[in-house]
Each structure stands twice: as structure tokens, then as C-alpha cells.
Amino acid sequence: MRMKRWLTFSLVLLLSLSLAVGCSKAPNDTPAPESSKGNQTDKEGTKLEPVTLKIMIPGDRPPDMDEVIAEAEQRMKDTINVKLDIVFVPWADLGQKTQVTLASGENIDLIFDAPWLHINQMIADGFYEPLDDLLAQYGKAVLEKRPQQMWDANKYNGKIMAVPLGVVYMSGNSYVVRKDIREKLGIPPIKTYEDLINFAYKVKEKEPGIAPFTAGGTSGLQQSSIVAQRSLNDYDTHVRYTHALGSSLTLYYKNNDGKVYNLFEDPEPVLSWLKDARQLYNDGIVYKDILTAKDFLQPFMSGKAAIVTKGSFGTGLTFDQQFKNNVPNGDLETVTFFDKTKGANMTNFKQWNFLAVPKVSKNKERAVMFMNWANEKENYDLLSYGIQGKHWEPVGDSEVKLLDTKGYWGFGYVWVWNPIDERSDVDRDKRNDEYEAVLRDADSFTKDVLTGFEFDSSAVQNDLSQYNTVEAKYYPAMFNGVLDPEETLKKFEAEAGPSLKRIQEELQKQIDAFMANK
Missing domain, CATH: 3.40.190.10 (Periplasmic binding protein-like II)
Incomplete structure (x- = not known):
């Protein structure tokens, strides 16, 4: 599953998923010692050396x-x-x-x-x-x-x-929005992605000192990019990241069909999202320094942006207090387009x-x-x-x-997260509890056909290294609208296409073998 990315994911960052998952047990084939607190001596019974x-x-x-x-x-x-x-x-x-x-x-x-x-x-x-x-x-x-x-x-x-x-079993996702600015501009609560973008254009028009939209712009944060966030709410084709490139949509899954798609060969629906992001950038909606901000949240937290991507449904008290320290008169809200209908979301139960x-x-x-x-x-x-x-x-x-x-x-x-001991922030926005409940209920998901599959990348290590080197030149900029997608994809494919194709073929071969043995 995708993780909050403050992740990165928004950061996931960053993430502050708060509700605890239900009961668990140790793997049936893995015996455990009688007491986890009895590990204080060595085999001879003497005290452990520091x-x-x-x-x-x-x-x-x-x-x-x-x-x-x-x-x-x-x-x-x-x-x-x-x-x-x-x-x-x-x-x-x-x-x-x-x-x-x-x-x-x-x-x-x-x-x-x-x-x-x-x-x-x-x-x-x-x-x-x-x-x-x-x-x-x-x-x-x-x-x-x-x-x-x-x-x-x-x-x-x-x-x-x-x-x-x-x-x-899956991370939440949302956009953090300056509620005070929305209300100042007389805009009703945001319900759809179109509403969100309309708000961004209003900010551009009425609040010239504030960037309407920012997101993760560096290679390490590309899952928080404008296009990546858009893909998280794709309920038509269920575009998802692959096992080979865990944070890149140049290879992707869709339709839960066990096939590996290549952006250079099968561009839709990703290309449509790239074009939309490009339009936002050309129109001055995207934060101009998005590719150079090491902490992509900083412009928003300092009051210089009105919308930022987030890898959870809520902000959390820490996030809110840090924002308030910088923008005392500001107010925040989160907007999500997550569908909580049973079976609407897909998971392979990966962390x-x-x-x-x-x-x-x-x-x-x-x-x-x-x-x-x-x-x-x-x-x-x-x-x-x-x-x-x-x-x-x-x-x-x-x-x-x-x-x-x-x-x-x-x-x-x-470093320590587990579903039993994690506490909920008592001051959380409890309106998100219904969404969080979906995330922690395994039965609320459609099972990914590739659940249990793991990719052995050893056969394409050189190709992965070559591809990753080229990706850093184009991907973050393209997925935040900084570069024209059609022109960039041609250059990108010319340099990375052969490597990406070999990675795709190796991944598909292993998936086919996995599916045949299910």
C-alpha cells in the first residue's frame, strides 16, 4: 500500500494516521519466546554487555x-x-x-x-x-x-x-486548503477536484502574494507531486504503482488485470493528468520554486501557498500548530476525494x-x-x-x-509504527474517522490480483540504474507541470525507453509466472 507519504507520501509523513487496527497474532509458522522482556542476559545467564x-x-x-x-x-x-x-x-x-x-x-x-x-x-x-x-x-x-x-x-x-x-492497508490522501482564504473569497466548501482547481484560480486572481498550489517537487518526494496525488483518486481505471518502480508511473498497473503498462506506449489516463498539470503551471497556479524546495511543505506552512498535497485525511495537531506559529490568523481544512464505498478501493496489503x-x-x-x-x-x-x-x-x-x-x-x-499501540490524537478532526475506519478494515477492500507477488530485480539491475538516472532529469518536473509532457516524453523515451522496456518485460514475465501458479 501507499504510505503516507509524508510521505512522501506526505510524509507521509508527515502521516498521522491515527486509528488502531484490530487484533493480530504472530505468524503461525514463527515461534516466539515466552517473554519479550526476558532478553536481558546471554546464553550463560550473565548480564549483556552494553x-x-x-x-x-x-x-x-x-x-x-x-x-x-x-x-x-x-x-x-x-x-x-x-x-x-x-x-x-x-x-x-x-x-x-x-x-x-x-x-x-x-x-x-x-x-x-x-x-x-x-x-x-x-x-x-x-x-x-x-x-x-x-x-x-x-x-x-x-x-x-x-x-x-x-x-x-x-x-x-x-x-x-x-x-x-x-x-x-492503504494510506489516506487529501489536499490541505487555506480555509480562511476560501471563506474570504466567498467560495463554498470544496466537494470535487474541479472545485479545488476553481479555488486555485480564484487565489491566483485575488491573492497575488500567495501561490495557489504546491506539491512534492524533488525526486525523493515525487509521490506527492500534483499528478501522483491525482492518480490516488482514479476510480475508473485504478492506476497504481508497480513493484519494479515503486514511486514512478512510467510503468503502471490498471484495471486489476495483472498487466504492466508503459507510459511511453500506453499514455492514458496518465497523459491527461500530465497535460492538466502543465496547464496549471502555465497559468501560474503552481508554486514557481516547486523543484528546488527541499521541504515541499515549507511554502504552505509559511503562508506562501493555498493548497498542498497530503498523505493522510487530516492534518494532525502538530501540523496545525506549526502552521499557526507561522500564520497566526490562518485556518486549515482538508479536502479528500476518497470513495469509502465497500470494494471501491484496492489493496495488496503491502506496507x-x-x-x-x-x-x-x-x-x-x-x-x-x-x-x-x-x-x-x-x-x-x-x-x-x-x-x-x-x-x-x-x-x-x-x-x-x-x-x-x-x-x-x-x-x-x-521506526516503530504498529497497529496495536498507535494512539489517536484526541484533538483530531473526528470527521475523518469514517475514512480511517475503511483503511483499517481488510474486508472493505477489493483484493489486488497481485497480492503476495514480489519482483526480483536482479536481472535488470543495470537497466534500473540507467533508468533512474534519466528519470531524475524529467519526471519530477513533468509530473508537476513544469515541462511540457508530450515534448518531454519524447526526450525521456529516447534516453530511457530501452531500459524501461526491458524492466517492463522482466516484470511482466514474473507476474505471468506468479499468476499461472496461483
């Missing part, structure tokens, strides 16, 4: 992170005896930084990865440790806190190669964020012990929300009251 785990995750380091780490280390001192070295990587630099780190052999004990990043490639290249045995021995809580469907759909060649981080143990780690067992520790309720709360009484306070077992989102903001989705 180790420092180096963990690489995306985002920005909160001001109070050291205080949270100190509390975590104090709690772990007499059990798994771990210290934490957390390395934060800006979202826009994430793909390159993590790939270079892994390729260099630098010692990392836990690292964030995702299908929209390069997890398939990293697995194919042998950078990650299989986790089945380690989780069976040290990861009882990790296994139990994720439902069976999640484990079944997120293995690679039948093995657990990374721990899925998610709470739903879009993962935490992996690199092969180079010298502390694999302790890394899994830490993940297990982090998936115990009290510790999950600490890492997700900060110091109780300072940054947050509990409201029952499943809700949270956020107290200080400047000192510590939630980013559990990049």
Missing part, C-alpha cells in the same frame, strides 16, 4: 530528542543494555544517503527503507539480514503487534527481510515503510531486541510521543493528548 545501536531514519531531529533517548536508555540499562545513536536524514536526501551508506559498508544496525525508495533493490543486492529466526528468538512483541495479513503480504521470497511499519537490519551490523541480535522493546506499549509511547506529562498525556488506552509538539513531534511511522 552496545550502541546506530539507527538511520528520515526526518528532522526534534529539539528534545536527547531527553527522550536518555529516558529510553535508562529503561533499557538493566534489560537489553542498549544505547542509541539516531541519525536523521532529510527526506529529500534519503534515497541517495541510505544507498551510499549501505554500499560503503558503514556499520548501521537499523535502517529505514521502503518500496517507494529502494528496498527491493537493497534486498536483491544482499544488503539486509533475513529476520525470521531473529524475530522468532528475540521479537515476540514485534510479531504479535502486526496482523497476519501484514506479515503474509510483506515477505520477500517467503522471508521477512524487514519489519513492516504501518497501521492500515510502505520498513525497518531493516543491514548485513554489516555487528549487533543484529541486539537490534531485534531493541525493536521488540520498542514494540512494548510503554516504550512505544515514549518513542512515538515523547516524555509523558511534558510532551503528551494518555487519554485512555488508545488516545493521546499532545502537550508540546515543538519539543518532540511524532515520527513513529519511520
